[in-house]
Amino acid sequence: xxxxxLFGLAVPIIIFVFMFIWSKISEKIKNRILMLIFGIFFISxxxxxxxxxx
Numbered sequence: 349x350x351x352x353x354l355f356g357l358a359v360p361i362i363i364f365v366f367m368f369i370w371s372k373i374s375e376k377i378k379n380r381i382l383m384l385i386f387g388i389f390f391i392s393x394x395x396x397x398x399x400x401x402x
Contacts, residue, residue: 370378
């Protein structure tokens, strides 16, 4: 039970810290972070498709 309370407290704290840091970084770094996230997502789709076909 206590681990669920810790998870419940940790998730909003992490979100608020991320929002605070996101507002401080430059547009160039924001674009690189978003490209990295979508690139990983795009590659993971092909990896999952490859695993499902085998």
